[in-house]
Amino acid sequence: MTTIVEARDLSKRYGNFVALDHVNFTLQPGRIVGLIGRNGAGKTTVLKTILGLSSYQGSVQVLGMEPERDRNALMSDVCFIADSAVLPRWLTVAHAIDYVAGVHPRFDRKRADEVLATTSIRRGSRIGELSKGMITQLHLALILAIDARLLVLDEPTLGLDLIYRRQFYDTLLNDYFDKERTILLTTHQVEEVEHLLTDVLFIDRGRMLLDAATEDLAARFQQLTVAPDKIDAARALGPFYVRELFGRTIMLYENQAAAGLAALGDVSTPGIADLFVAKVQGSAS
Amino acid sequence: MKALSIQIQREFWEHRGLWMAPLLIAVVMLLAAAIFGHVNVSFGNAASHYDGPNPPPVAQFMALGWAVPFFLAAAIQGSAYLIDCLYAERRDRSILFWRSMPVTDARTVLVKLLVGLVLVPLGNFALAAATGLLGCAIMALRNHDVVVNGLSVVALWNLADWLQTQVIMLYGLLAAMLWYAPFAAYLMLVSVWARRSPYAWAFLPPLLLVVFEYMVFGTHYVSHIVNGGFGEFLHLAYGFQSADAAGDSGRYTLQLLTPAHLLASQRLCWGLAASAGMVVLAIRLRRYRDDS
Numbered sequence: 203m204t205t206i207v208e209a210r211d212l213s214k215r216y217g218n219f220v221a222l223d224h225v226n227f228t229l230q231p232g233r234i235v236g237l238i239g240r241n242g243a244g245k246t247t248v249l250k251t252i253l254g255l256s257s258y259q260g261s262v263q264v265l266g267m268e269p270e271r272d273r274n275a276l277m278s279d280v281c282f283i284a285d286s287a288v289l290p291r292w293l294t295v296a297h298a299i300d301y302v303a304g305v306h307p308r309f310d311r312k313r314a315d316e317v318l319a320t321t322s323i324r325r326g327s328r329i330g331e332l333s334k335g336m337i338t339q340l341h342l343a344l345i346l347a348i349d350a351r352l353l354v355l356d357e358p359t360l361g362l363d364l365i366y367r368r369q370f371y372d373t374l375l376n377d378y379f380d381k382e383r384t385i386l387l388t389t390h391q392v393e394e395v396e397h398l399l400t401d402v403l404f405i406d407r408g409r410m411l412l413d414a415a416t417e418d419l420a421a422r423f424q425q426l427t428v429a430p431d432k433i434d435a436a437r438a439l440g441p442f443y444v445r446e447l448f449g450r451t452i453m454l455y456e457n458q459a460a461a462g463l464a465a466l467g468d469v470s471t472p473g474i475a476d477l478f479v480a481k482v483q484g485s486a487s
Numbered sequence: 488m489k490a491l492s493i494q495i496q497r498e499f500w501e502h503r504g505l506w507m508a509p510l511l512i513a514v515v516m517l518l519a520a521a522i523f524g525h526v527n528v529s530f531g532n533a534a535s536h537y538d539g540p541n542p543p544p545v546a547q548f549m550a551l552g553w554a555v556p557f558f559l560a561a562a563i564q565g566s567a568y569l570i571d572c573l574y575a576e577r578r579d580r581s582i583l584f585w586r587s588m589p590v591t592d593a594r595t596v597l598v599k600l601l602v603g604l605v606l607v608p609l610g611n612f613a614l615a616a617a618t619g620l621l622g623c624a625i626m627a628l629r630n631h632d633v634v635v636n637g638l639s640v641v642a643l644w645n646l647a648d649w650l651q652t653q654v655i656m657l658y659g660l661l662a663a664m665l666w667y668a669p670f671a672a673y674l675m676l677v678s679v680w681a682r683r684s685p686y687a688w689a690f691l692p693p694l695l696l697v698v699f700e701y702m703v704f705g706t707h708y709v710s711h712i713v714n715g716g717f718g719e720f721l722h723l724a725y726g727f728q729s730a731d732a733a734g735d736s737g738r739y740t741l742q743l744l745t746p747a748h749l750l751a752s753q754r755l756c757w758g759l760a761a762s763a764g765m766v767v768l769a770i771r772l773r774r775y776r777d778d779s
Contacts, residue, residue: 255586257775277589290501290581297500304493305588341584 206384211260221247223408232381237388239405245388281345282354291330314347335366346378355387392475411481424455425472432466443480454480498602509611513618520622524629544738545643550652557615561608569603569674574685592774604671658744662724669758672765679772723749
């Protein structure tokens with residue numbers, strides 16, 4: 203299997219601001235990768251370089267192509283939803299389908315119709331008349347009907363209610379994802395996508411803090427809820443993050459044998475959200 | 488081909504005025520012909536000029552007069568469209584959607600230029616021609632009793648005159664597309680470049696340059712460039728000054744057209760070169776601009 207995305211020494215500056223600082227990562231086929239970072243951490247910049255929307259230093263290969271130079275060829279194989287609000291308000295639903303069917307060689311109109319049939323969106327409506335949730339459903343229906351190899355989603359569910367968010371990810375998993383396809387997504391609501399990610403990339407202030415498969419996280423990171431009398435011993439093992447919560451002390455370790463930790467308290471695997479906070483705050487201190 | 492057609496349609500979906508306004512003009516013109524179309528034709532002393540074998544070219548007057556509102560609308564709408572077309576997609580952020588499709592920036596910009604500079608004027612011309620015939624028929628019904636020099640005005644109608652005038656106007660339209668291409672390219676460039684108020688950016692800088700040049704140097708070079716040179720264009724594209732143009736018959740013939748004269752014009756060549764440069768710049772700006 204070929205690598206979908208390979209970034210080496212990727213850097214991007216906006217004037218004096220360093221948006222990306224020598225970032226390296228790879229995306230393999232059949233993965234769902236969460237790019238997780240705070241506002242301004244460089245998430246969108248990473249996505250824009252992958253999509254050929256932004257210049258950069260270093261090297262990026264997407265499906266074997268250079269995104270900035272081969273953007274047009276790339277867009278036949280790559281789809282993206284930048285934000286749920288970017289479909290033009292004046293366009294009707296029927297015309298949106300006609301347009302994508304007209305310009306995209308990999309678009310399957312029947313498939314879009316099937317997905318739309320599961321929603322309450324009417325063909326004759328203008329996009330400006332649809333709710334934000336419906337616009338996202340429409341955009342997703344258009345994207346799902348395109349046989350693309352890489353799907354890039356930048357905060358796709360921002361501003362949607364819980365029901366729409368849940369539906370969005372369910373549709374994505376059930377109707378789109380397979381072993382050939384790769385999804386790269388950014389979101390603030392880490393808890394909601396945690397269970398569907400196969401890989402995580404943590405980014406903070408332009409640098410990659412973590413690039414790991416979720417299945418490896420359990421072996422690599424340990425969360426210890428420390429027994430009150432063992433705090434000094436636990437500290438001595440070098441946690442990269444310490445948190446006090448309701449009088450309890452929680453410490454996170456990397457590559458620390460669970461057996462050794464078990465003597466000091468309750469050992470568990472940290473969630474992705476906890477791990478992210480720990481990594482960002484740990485690297486800041 | 489399918490992609491091109493849908494891309495063109497997309498422009499008319501967004502800018503509905505492009506097809507609604509000409510239709511509105513057509514309806515108003517036809518209604519006006521039906522309601523006010525009873526004319527009292529009097530050629531006065533000129534009537535003698537049209538005596539005998541050369542009846543007045545009523546069909547030419549009709550064709551020209553009928554087309555004027557459509558041409559004015561095409562010029563205004565084409566310009567408004569070109570100013571807006573690359574700005575609107577950034578204003579509503581839909582550019583990210585359009586750019587997620589496998590359509591090159593060059594193609595997008597060229598399709599928009601094709602719509603604003605070529606298709607809108609041609610569409611207006613076609614509609615003027617089609618409704619003009621209908622208008623003439625209505626006028627003929629309304630004026631079947633009007634007599635000039637002993638002839639019914641209806642008898643003065645001459646299809647050959649009418650068709651010839653359509654050819655003369657179509658030629659003028661195509662020539663004007665070449666002549667005004669740099670203006671179209673300039674408006675697109677402003678449209679893709681302006682962060683806000685593209686109208687102000689389109690009109691104020693040239694105006695200020697003209698005023699500045701006149702106040703500082705007392706010269707008029709800039710105004711010569713930006714005034715459009717409609718007089719010069721007419722003079723180059725049509726041989727009005729030659730004696731045969733509106734020959735003895737008192738009607739314009741195809742001898743009026745002087746394309747070689749126009750194509751040899753330096754101003755036209757410079758204009759086309761500038762257009763190409765500005766279009767390339769517009770494409771690059773859309774391609775590499777990173778403010779979304």
